Amino acid sequence: MKSEDVPGLREIEKAAERIAGVSTRTPLVESPALSRRAGCEVYLKLECFQPIKVFKIRGAYNKISQVPQRSVVAASSGNHGIAVAYSSRLLDKKCTIVVPENAVEEKVSAIQEYGGEVVRVGKISSERETKARQIAEATGSAFVHPFNDASVIAGQGTCGLEIAQQLHDFDSVLVPVGGGGLISGVSTALKATKPMTKVYGVEPEGAPKLSAALKAKKVVSIPSPSSMADGLIPSALGELAFKICSRNVNGAFAVSEGEILAATRAMVNEARIIAEPSGAAALAPLLTARGRRLGEKVVVVVSGGNISRDLLARVLEA
């Protein structure tokens, strides 16, 4: 499969074989307290149980296990970089991650702990991607895009495949949307296995890439995207993700910063689970009237749990 091809169920099944034993088959559990609050059965797909506490290991490992090069390069300010470093070490490949000058030190440390070499460049994501592609070309390394890549999307799709295996019937799935890799993979797996299930994206009001793209019927770039959900602020969907989402996705919810904070807090107070804001965001529509039309059984993809101690303290205080 070429990196710009649309992956199907077969590619996701192959990815599941490749990542078995590396990525965890994460639990899918009903939360009685959240169900009571939302007025429907709420099931949480807990990607915070991954070895690196975030779903990104699925796509990164699936991709890197297939590249012929002995070294890889990625641009990231966070979870993708950790996933690439972690996967590269397991696959015995050299790894370089281009991070912003103002990167969070905890995340830089995690990349280095897994043996990744860190290069600091500028503050804007396009600068980082340009630099990473330059390094890849100069060193003959593979460039690993965080979402606009068929193998990465197929890897993320294993999360959807697991949901389909873990729960018999359900009405809707809510998936957080950054560049669209996760929802592309999850929706592909679910439309193939549970065609009646509806798939919705959830994104910050400050970075409504999916809402804008579905409306304009093309990729739309959001100027100055921002949110406390730092995994959900790429300025645009990937072209491949847009192609897939426009077929598979039933709609998008743009949620406010207050709603994201409330969802993160509800995860802690009601479900006793610590999620990062990007991971809790998909719960947000269920805590408002907008969630009423999602059906009797709703799956929420809790994409990760890498929250800083300071932000967690703020969530608890509020």
Add this chain to the structure above:
Amino acid sequence: MKSEDVPGLREIEKAAERIAGVSTRTPLVESPALSRRAGCEVYLKLECFQPIKVFKIRGAYNKISQVPQRSVVAASSGNHGIAVAYSSRLLDKKCTIVVPENAVEEKVSAIQEYGGEVVRVGKISSERETKARQIAEATGSAFVHPFNDASVIAGQGTCGLEIAQQLHDFDSVLVPVGGGGLISGVSTALKATKPMTKVYGVEPEGAPKLSAALKAKKVVSIPSPSSMADGLIPSALGELAFKICSRNVNGAFAVSEGEILAATRAMVNEARIIAEPSGAAALAPLLTARGRRLGEKVVVVVSGGNISRDLLARVLEA
């Protein structure tokens, strides 16, 4: 079955039928981060996913669903009272809970929210039990003991039955010990279904009831038991629990307050799960050299998640 009889697997299976749909079949999940830290595969049985965030619903509902009386009485400073109130409401019975004068207001509110009438008496648990038994006699109500009761123990045993169904083979199970109801039920279920599995109790150094009883070969009363793990400080095992534990339990770990705090913190930082100290305590031996001899696959019963906001803040700061 009389309340002083030793329950067997059959009673636990019957309890599982009674509580189905009320108690949750809680998830049993491996935590990759805790496994890495402990040097063995660590599986968490997450009782914090119960509707009232604690295992006590299993025993309380099983008991109350069998009593002929239309009203019940219990003495409790916390989780047992919440479980009795919650179960009574579902079973349409009147419920009175005797709590200490200095009871935590959050727990009193929870009891009242579920329709329980609250009576405040003294500060010592024996005073509360005496008062509760008086009320039961005067009103013709059923008295529900938190642990020294065959139906309560059979109900708690459903937790062990689920573990046996959820995981094929494992070496050891660590269970927190208060009055001994949970470990009595869990060990009965496991010795009947997985006879090679070892079952260990974990208790605070400030309340080493099980260690003392196993050594003395009789129930021993601990003067002034104390711990931040407020679910683990009855002064002695129940007589019935002692009888069962002396047959089934392979040993006891007494853990320090520092170890309990560290285990609660590790649950948050490594597994992204919020447990109360009584619930996290069973993890503590795995974080020290004492856990090395427990085998390759170890199940930790995380008995509950009812931690106050203040204590959680302290856990996060430490």
